[in-house]
Amino acid sequence: MKTNGWRLTETEWRSWLEGLLRAGKSVIAPVEENALRLFSPVTSAADVVVENYSNTQWSPKEFLFPRSEPLLFYRFRGDETELEDPGLDDKEQVLFGLRPCDVAGLGRLDDIFLGESADPFYEHRRKQTTVVSLACDKAEAACFCTAVGGSPAATEGSDVQLVPRAEAWLLQALTPRGEELIAGSASAWTPASAEDWRQAEEQRLGVEKTIERSPLSKDWAPRLEETFAQPLWEKLGQRCLGCGICAYVCPSCSCFDMNDEGNALCGTRCRSWDSCAFTRFTQHASGHNPRATRPPRYRQRVLHKFSYFPLEHGERFMCVGCGRCLKLCPVGLDIHQTVRAAVSKGTPGEGHQ
Amino acid sequence: MNGQRENLFRPQLMRIAQASEETPDVRTLRLEFRDGKAPPKFEWRTGQFGQFSVFGAGECVFTITNPPTRGGHIQCTFRQTGKVTSALRNLSLGQSVGFRGPYGNYFPMDDWRGRDLLFVGGGIGMAALHAPLQLALDRRADYGQILVLNGARTVADMVYKEEMKEWANTNGVTVVRTVDPGGETPDWDGEVGLIPNVFERLNPKPNGSIAITCGPPIMLRFMLLALEKLGFSPERVITTLENKMKCAVGQCGRCNVGRFFVCRDGPVVTAAQLKNLPADY
Numbered sequence: 091m092k093t094n095g096w097r098l099t100e101t102e103w104r105s106w107l108e109g110l111l112r113a114g115k116s117v118i119a120p121v122e123e124n125a126l127r128l129f130s131p132v133t134s135a136a137d138v139v140v141e142n143y144s145n146t147q148w149s150p151k152e153f154l155f156p157r158s159e160p161l162l163f164y165r166f167r168g169d170e171t172e173l174e175d176p177g178l179d180d181k182e183q184v185l186f187g188l189r190p191c192d193v194a195g196l197g198r199l200d201d202i203f204l205g206e207s208a209d210p211f212y213e214h215r216r217k218q219t220t221v222v223s224l225a226c227d228k229a230e231a232a233c234f235c236t237a238v239g240g241s242p243a244a245t246e247g248s249d250v251q252l253v254p255r256a257e258a259w260l261l262q263a264l265t266p267r268g269e270e271l272i273a274g275s276a277s278a279w280t281p282a283s284a285e286d287w288r289q290a291e292e293q294r295l296g297v298e299k300t301i302e303r304s305p306l307s308k309d310w311a312p313r314l315e316e317t318f319a320q321p322l323w324e325k326l327g328q329r330c331l332g333c334g335i336c337a338y339v340c341p342s343c344s345c346f347d348m349n350d351e352g353n354a355l356c357g358t359r360c361r362s363w364d365s366c367a368f369t370r371f372t373q374h375a376s377g378h379n380p381r382a383t384r385p386p387r388y389r390q391r392v393l394h395k396f397s398y399f400p401l402e403h404g405e406r407f408m409c410v411g412c413g414r415c416l417k418l419c420p421v422g423l424d425i426h427q428t429v430r431a432a433v434s435k436g437t438p439g440e441g442h443q
Numbered sequence: 444m445n446g447q448r449e450n451l452f453r454p455q456l457m458r459i460a461q462a463s464e465e466t467p468d469v470r471t472l473r474l475e476f477r478d479g480k481a482p483p484k485f486e487w488r489t490g491q492f493g494q495f496s497v498f499g500a501g502e503c504v505f506t507i508t509n510p511p512t513r514g515g516h517i518q519c520t521f522r523q524t525g526k527v528t529s530a531l532r533n534l535s536l537g538q539s540v541g542f543r544g545p546y547g548n549y550f551p552m553d554d555w556r557g558r559d560l561l562f563v564g565g566g567i568g569m570a571a572l573h574a575p576l577q578l579a580l581d582r583r584a585d586y587g588q589i590l591v592l593n594g595a596r597t598v599a600d601m602v603y604k605e606e607m608k609e610w611a612n613t614n615g616v617t618v619v620r621t622v623d624p625g626g627e628t629p630d631w632d633g634e635v636g637l638i639p640n641v642f643e644r645l646n647p648k649p650n651g652s653i654a655i656t657c658g659p660p661i662m663l664r665f666m667l668l669a670l671e672k673l674g675f676s677p678e679r680v681i682t683t684l685e686n687k688m689k690c691a692v693g694q695c696g697r698c699n700v701g702r703f704f705v706c707r708d709g710p711v712v713t714a715a716q717l718k719n720l721p722a723d724y
Binding site for chain 1: 449450452454456458477496499500501502503524526527528538539541659660685686687690692693694695696697699700701702721722723724
C-alpha cells in the first residue's frame with residue numbers, strides 16, 4: 091500500500107528500534123563513545139544518539155567491509171595443507187541513522203564489490219543488511235554532498251528514511267525491504283500529511299543552501315584524466331604526509347591488502363583496509379615503484395575518485411561529499427578544492443595556501 | 444560458505460612435482476593438482492597469470508609459463524626477491540602451494556598465424572615469453588621465422604639455458620644470447636651488449652612480424668625505442684605489465700595504470716596501448 095509515510099514521536103521510533111532488537115536483529119547505530127560519534131552495535135534503543143548529530147568519526151562501511159576479515163583458513167598436516175572457508179554470520183543487521191552521504195558510500199562499495207567478480211563476503215553481508223537513513227537538518231562546514239550529486243535528504247540506497255522535524259519525526263519506507271522492517275509497528279503510527287512532506291522538502295532546500303561548496307561536474311572526468319602530467323600534482327602532493335587517514339575514514343574507499351597471519355601449524359589469510367597513500371601500496375618486490383613518491387600517490391587518490399571511477403561506473407564519483415577527509419587531514423588537503431584546481435589547471439585556491 | 448557464492452580467494456591446492464634451477468636465484472616449478480588431475484573446466488590461455496601462494500607467507504603473481512598445449516599441470520618461473528618468493532624457494536618437492544587463476548588477458552596467438560615472431564626477454568622477463576614461445580613451437584607450422592633474443596646481466600643470470608639449446612635446434616628458430624658488458628665469462632660464446640643494442644645490431648626487418656618483449660622497466664623503455672626506430676608498428680609490438688597485485692580480480696586498487704587495471708585489462712598490452720596510458724607502471 092502506497093502511503094504518505096508516518097509522523098512519529100521520538101519515543102515511537104525508539105520503541106520500533108527496540109522491537110527490532112527484540113526480534114533478534116543486530117542494530118548498528120550512532121552512539122557516543124569517548125566524546126566521539128561512532129557507529130556501533132547497540133543493545134538498547136536508548137543508546138542511539140541523534141542530537142546534534144554531525145557525521146560520525148568513521149563511516150559505517152566497516153559493517154559491510156570490515157577493517158580486517160578472514161578470507162581463508164589454512165592448516166598444515168605434514169606436506170598436506172587443509173583449507174577452510176570462513177563461516178558467515180546469518181544474522182540480519184539494520185544500519186540505522188546513516189546520513190544520506192554514507193548511504194551513497196555503500197552504493198560505491200556495491201559498485202566495487204558486486205561487479206563482475208562479486209565478492210562473496212561483501213555480498214553475503216549486503217544481503218543481510220537493511221538501511222535506515224536519517225536526513226540531515228543541518229550541514230557542517232566540511233559537507234559537500236550537493237557538489238557530488240547528493241542531497242541532505244537523498245533516498246537512493248535507503249530502505250527506510252527518517253526525517254527530523256522540529257516537532258516530530260517523519261518516516262517513510264522506500265523499498266519492500268523497508269516496508270517489511272516497519273510492518274510490525276506501523277499500524278500504531280500516525281500517518282504523515284502532504285503538508286508534513288512539503289515542510290520536509292523546504293527543510294532540505296534550506297540545508298542545501300547552507301552548503302557552499304560549488305558543484306563538481308561529471309563532465310570533468312576526461313579533462314581530469316588529462317591533468318596526469320600537470321605540475322599541480324607535484325605541488326599539492328608534496329603536502330601529503332602519506333598518513334592514509336583520508337582512505338580509512340572514507341565511506342567509499344575500498345582498496346585492501348591481503349596477508350597471511352599465522353604460525354607453524356595454521357593461520358588465516360586476511361583482508362585489511364589499505365590506502366593508496368602508502369609507499370608500499372604499489373611497490374614491487376624488486377624495489378621498483380610506479381608511485382614512488384607522495385605526489386603521484388595523492389594524484390591517484392583524486393583521479394581514481396573523480397576521473398577513473400566515473401569514466402568506468404556511469405559517471406558516479408567515488409566521493410560522496412561527507413567531508414571526513416577534509417576535517418581529518420593533518421595538512422588540510424581539501425579534495426573538493428583540489429578537483430577544482432586541477433580542472434582549471436591553475437594554482438590551488440583558498441584552503442591550499 | 445553456507446551455500447553462498449564460491450570463495451573467490453580460495454586457491455587450488457597444488458603439489459610441487461619438479462623444481463629446476465635456472466640461475467642461482469631463479470627457479471622453475473612444475474605444479475600438479477593435489478588430487479592428481481585438473482578440476483573440470485580448468486583451462487587457461489597463453490599469457491594469463493595466476494596468484495601462487497605459500498601458506499603462511501602470502502600470494503605472489505607469476506605468469507603461467509606453460510602453454511595450454513602442454514596442460515594438465517601448471518608451471519612458473521620465479522626469482523627469489525621478496526617474502527613469498529623466498530618462502531616458495533624454501534619448499535621441497537611434494538609440498539603444497541596454492542594457485543588461483545587464471546587471470547587477465549592473453550597473447551592473441553591465433554591472430555599471429557603466418558607471421559614471423561620475435562621474442563626479446565631480459566632476465567626474469569623471459570618467463571613471460573616462455574608460454575607463447577612454446578606454443579609457437581608446438582604449432583610450428585602456424586608461424587614463420589622465430590627469433591629469440593635472451594639477455595641477462597651476467598652469464599650466471601641467464602634463464603632457460605638448457606631449453607635454449609632445444610629451441611635453437613628447431614627448424615626456422617634463431618636463438619641469440621647476450622649478457623651486459625662485464626657480465627661475460629672467459630668461455631662465453633654469446634653476444635655481449637645491452638639487449639636493445641644487440642637487437643638493433645641484429646637489425647630485423649619488421650615485415651609484419653610480431654615483436655614480444657619483456658624485461659625490467661629500463662630495458663623495456665629502450666627496447667620499445669629500438670623497435671620504433673627499426674620501423675616496427677606499435678600495434679605489432681607486445682609487452683606485459685607487471686604491477687603489484689593483491690586480489691587479481693579488479694578490487695584491491697593497486698595494479699591500475701590510470702583506468703587500466705593490469706589484472707583485468709592486462710597484463711598483455713601493445714606498444715600502441717602503452718603510449719596512451721599514463722606513466723604509472
